Amino acid sequence: MDTITADALTNSRITAAYREHTPGSADLAKEAGELFPSGITHDARNVDPYGVYIQRAEGPHKWDVDGHRYIDYFGGHGALLLGHRHPVVSKAIAEAMNEGTQFGASHPREVQWGHAVQRLVPSAERIRFTSSGTEATLMAVRLARAFTGRTTLMRFKGHFHGWHDQMASGYTNHFDGSPTPGVLPGVAEKTVLLNPGDVEGVRAAFASNPDIAAVIYEPTGSSFGQVPLGADFAQELRKLTTQYGAILIFDEVVTGFRATKGGAQMAFGARPDLSSFAKIVAGGLPGACVAGRKDLLDLLDFNVTAKLGKEKIAHPGTFNANPVSAAAGTAALTVIAETDASDKASATAASLREKLNAVLDAEKVAWAVYGTYSGFHLFVNPSGLKIGPYNFDPTKATLEDLKNQPKGLVNKLRLAMLVNGVDLNPRGGGLLSCTHTAADVEETTEAFRQSVRMLRQEGELN
Numbered sequence: 001m002d003t004i005t006a007d008a009l010t011n012s013r014i015t016a017a018y019r020e021h022t023p024g025s026a027d028l029a030k031e032a033g034e035l036f037p038s039g040i041t042h043d044a045r046n047v048d049p050y051g052v053y054i055q056r057a058e059g060p061h062k063w064d065v066d067g068h069r070y071i072d073y074f075g076g077h078g079a080l081l082l083g084h085r086h087p088v089v090s091k092a093i094a095e096a097m098n099e100g101t102q103f104g105a106s107h108p109r110e111v112q113w114g115h116a117v118q119r120l121v122p123s124a125e126r127i128r129f130t131s132s133g134t135e136a137t138l139m140a141v142r143l144a145r146a147f148t149g150r151t152t153l154m155r156f157k158g159h160f161h162g163w164h165d166q167m168a169s170g171y172t173n174h175f176d177g178s179p180t181p182g183v184l185p186g187v188a189e190k191t192v193l194l195n196p197g198d199v200e201g202v203r204a205a206f207a208s209n210p211d212i213a214a215v216i217y218e219p220t221g222s223s224f225g226q227v228p229l230g231a232d233f234a235q236e237l238r239k240l241t242t243q244y245g246a247i248l249i250f251d252e253v254v255t256g257f258r259a260t261k262g263g264a265q266m267a268f269g270a271r272p273d274l275s276s277f278a279k280i281v282a283g284g285l286p287g288a289c290v291a292g293r294k295d296l297l298d299l300l301d302f303n304v305t306a307k308l309g310k311e312k313i314a315h316p317g318t319f320n321a322n323p324v325s326a327a328a329g330t331a332a333l334t335v336i337a338e339t340d341a342s343d344k345a346s347a348t349a350a351s352l353r354e355k356l357n358a359v360l361d362a363e364k365v366a367w368a369v370y371g372t373y374s375g376f377h378l379f380v381n382p383s384g385l386k387i388g389p390y391n392f393d394p395t396k397a398t399l400e401d402l403k404n405q406p407k408g409l410v411n412k413l414r415l416a417m418l419v420n421g422v423d424l425n426p427r428g429g430g431l432l433s434c435t436h437t438a439a440d441v442e443e444t445t446e447a448f449r450q451s452v453r454m455l456r457q458e459g460e461l462n
């Protein structure tokens with residue numbers, strides 16, 4: 001660091017060190033800027049001045065195009081509970097690839113995949129595979145509307161369910177429910193947006209609006225518990241949706257097979273009517289599903305709908321249950337069912353959270369690291385609460401305080417961590433896999449200590 005002078009554009013030694021560390025990524029980012037909006041292919045990969053370009057990965061690690069190794073806490077956006085290139089999953093993918101990638105027909109692997117889901121998720125009486133989590137939540141809501149004959153969807157501020165029209169307002173902005181650019185006002189209007197955990201708000205909304213078809217939410221809280229929710233809220237939602245004849249949808253795209261091997265629904269002892277799964281469900285390849293009550297998924301069934309005299313909901317999708325994703329998903333879910341992968345990742349995460357807080361304590365920084373299961377979140381205390389790493393209770397903090405972590409500061413921390421060999425997620429936290437070891441935790445702890453000191457040197461901490 002000492003030989004590095006500040007970045008000419010940002011006056012930041014951290015940015016300058018990052019640029020010096022990643023020349024190959026800089027070249028590719030420049031090229032990508034001429035191809036893609038912001039040079040990227042997913043909003044969450046937006047890093048200032050540019051993100052690292054990764055060449056290969058193995059277990060908990062990934063290597064960039066300049067040959068640097070990073071301990072990976074991005075975890076394939078949460079898909080990699082088993083780490084990169086798990087041997088059982090890789091073997092299954094190779095075998096499937098050898099037999100063909102798209103048959104335009106049903107195939108044995110989709111049946112095995114369905115069993116693998118059902119084995120871990122008892123509420124999955126029926127399953128329909130899709131290609132992404134976005135499609136899974138889209139179908140869940142459509143099923144709920146068709147089943148109940150109602151039109152309105154209840155959601156919670158900050159909860160993410162993919163990028164389709166009805167999920168756009170209220171995730172990072174438009175908390176008043178107004179439509180985001182390109183979304184029809186009529187679609188946005190059919191959403192009731194509440195504060196997460198607000199049981200009284202839920203009760204009042206149901207009491208005043210007979211048109212609520214469904215409630216969808218991230219059961220452990222938005223972004224895997226950045227704004228935490230627990231079993232109590234799940235039980236209340238279960239009670240109220242049953243009382244008012246609405247459909248309860250657990251969006252388990254991240255929590256599925258991760259919170260516990262049976263997802264958040266197993267952790268909370270709550271049975272949703274429908275669940276959406278993606279990420280881990282397809283073993284690190286594209287793939288997802290909506291799963292749940294037979295009478296709801298029957299609306300996709302040719303014979304049942306004909307018998308009931310109901311109109312079937314159409315559901316094509318070229319790559320639904322494609323054999324390669326099916327093979328990867330079946331392999332991953334089988335490993336998860338038969339090992340302690342979920343619990344192991346959670347235990348390593350608990351130890352990481354503790355060690356990162358010890359760094360904050362030693363460096364006298366009034367931030368905190370918190371989280372549940374195999375995740376960790378960084379709280380950089382934007383409004384200067386009188387807290388320390390050991391006495392921060394996220395359930396007592398406001399939604400705004402938890403969600404509005406200053407982007408510039410968190411971005412700088414990420415750059416510093418990358419220079420020190422660690423890749424965090426855009427919120428400065430991450431998700432662990434069962435392949436992260438105690439040595440990775442130690443290395444990450446030291447990287448965090450160095451990064452905090454770099455931030456202090458740069459005047460970012462008081």
Ligand SMILES: Cc1ncc(COP(=O)(O)O)c(C=O)c1O
Nearest residue numbers: 132133134160161162253254278
């Ligand atoms: C809770 C949740 N739901 C839905 C989605 C959308 O899934 P996909 O990115 O596969 O469309 C995500 C993606 O991150 C998610 O975290």
